[in-house]
Amino acid sequence: IPGERKLALRCSDRHLVVRGSTERYGRYTLSCRGPMALKMFQYYGYNGYLSDRLSMDRPIPDYRPEGCKNMSYPSNLPQVSIVFIFVNEALSVIVRSIHSAMNRTPRHLLKEIILVDDNSNNDELKEKLQDFVKETNAKQPGFIKMVRHSKQEGLIRSRVSGWRAASAPVVALFDAHVEFNTGWAEPILQRIKEDRTRIISPSFDNIKYDTFEIEEYPLSAQGFDWELWCRYLNPPKSWWNLNNSSAPIRSPALIGCFVVDREYFAEIGLLDEGMEIYGGENVELGVRVRNYIILSRNTFARIAHIERDSGIDIGDIAERKALRKKLQCKTFRWYLVNIYPEMRMYTDTIAYGVLRNSLKTDLCLDQGPDTDNIPILYLCHGMSPQNVYYTSTQQLFVGVLSPTIDDDDNKCLVDVNGRPRLIECSYAVAKRMKLHWRFTQGGSIQNTKSKRCLELMENNDNEFGYQLTLQKCTGQNWTITNMLPGSTL
Ligand SMILES: *[C@@H]1O[C@H](CO)[C@@H](O)[C@H](O)[C@H]1NC(C)=O
Ligand SMILES: *[C@@H]1O[C@H](CO)[C@@H](O)[C@H](O)[C@H]1NC(C)=O
Ligand SMILES: *[C@@H]1O[C@H](CO)[C@@H](O)[C@H](O)[C@H]1NC(C)=O
Ligand SMILES: *[C@@H]1O[C@H](CO)[C@@H](O)[C@H](O)[C@H]1NC(C)=O
Secondary structure, X not given: OOOOXXXXXXXXXXXXXXXXXXXXXXXXXXXXXXXXXXXXXXXXXXXXXHHOOOOOXXXXXXXXXXXXXXOOOOOOXXXXXXXXXXXXXXXHHXXXXXXXXXXXXXXXXXXXXXXXXXXXXXXXXXXXXXXXXXXXXXXXXXXXXXXXOOXXXXXXXXXXXXXXXXXXXXXXXXXXXXXXXXXXXXXXXXXXXXXXXXXXXXXXXXXXXXXXXXXXXXXXXXXXXXXXXXEEEOOOHHHHHHOOOOOOOOOOOOOOOEEEEHHHHHHOOOOOOOOOOOOHHHHHHHHHHOOOXXXXXXXXXXXXXXXXXXXXXXXXXHHHHHHHHHOOOOOHHHHHHHOOOOEOOOOOEEEEEEEEEOOEEEEEEEOOOOOOOOOEEEEOOOOHHXXXXXXXXXXXXXXXXXXXXXXXXXXXXXXXXXXXXXXXXXXXXXXXXXOOXXXXXXXXXXXXXXXXXXXXXXXXXXXXXXXXEEEOOOOOOEEEEEEOOOOOO
């Protein structure tokens, strides 16, 4: 981890596990565990060893807002089919998901459970799971349906497979590592009963991957950032104004798990089965429900394709284009302005990517450790700490783009007394700092006020032989990966 001190760690005869984000520095947890537990931890990405030792019917805390606990619902709500999709999930985790659904959904509302196995190769998901299904169905014939893919199809097609197998008027699409809490179903089914065009996500808490404790999450809306990763959002102002924590929260997108009227879901085109990567379908659906565009995560390529031919192979989108026309979808800009106004728009971006200096092209400008505001040079990996954006207002953002107005602002490159620093752009603007840079592709990066250039300086103490500096321009040149069409850098 660049800039972090190296630590000596001792874990007696056990194994040390480091887990954390590889993209952002500074968020790591350490734990010690024995060989069997370690193996399972690495295989599942969570503490499967512990899961196998926890009750399938364990109690969990009820974090519902007070108002929810006392609500009553009509008895004639529509029935729901719950779909669980998985690949190589721990059997105990799947069974606990099923048990919690059965224990905490009123019997007359839960029509069936559908398991979609996206071609797991894990042995316990073969016979043992089959036995569990048989046993359950012996008591309640046909209650659990099993769908097995003969090759891996991915998350999106798995969800659609589950939907196809479902027969209740409402379908709930979930991952298979969840635990349902008391009263989860009634308010959702009530709202869909009132209006079948609503797509509803329950409120989530977190099952900690390591200890399986339940961690309360704040009530939130769901959205996405500019890398199209899902994220939780602060609920909109209109919701806060209600002063009613049991009121539903309007959400511009959906994270993974949602509940939908089965037929309505087909009318709006299910999920884009041409999408391969986790995450995009939620964005796409959020966008489509509110009548917009067909957006997907074979990244922005598919969107870009609608606006202009990007030349990237994104699969056949003719069908999705036709759907867009049929549903009379509005533009992505309309969606951002009207439905997701919290999202920051970056319409003045003219270039983005990594910044390399021609003196040493395997090094890139990098935000450095989270713990300070000092940009560094680092081996190019192109992940978010090395994202650079240059705007028509001559600002240079470094690091992950701030997704919404509720997040911290972007970090701007600033000349602070002749040293390169990363400072929140709005702060730098307010303090009239030196944050504007003249930059042309393949040319220098020069501060418009101080006239100093961002350059490399030899430094043999540094592991890469160079360090970043601001100095009198010597004619060093920088290149950024992408220029937006129409920009004239
Ligand atoms: C809960 O509901 C009952 C009956 O419906 C009512 O008497 C009681 O006051 C309610 N409690 C709260 C805290 O609202
Ligand atoms: C919000 O509701 C609580 C009770 O639920 C009440 O005590 C409080 O005064 C309310 N606040 C406003 C600003 O209405
Ligand atoms: C809070 O919202 C719920 C759900 O919409 C509603 O049933 C309830 O009446 C609201 N409470 C108040 C005090 O407005
Ligand atoms: C930078 O680019 C200019 C113009 O293309 C060129 O003349 C100059 O030699 C380059 N400088 C370096 C250090 O490569």
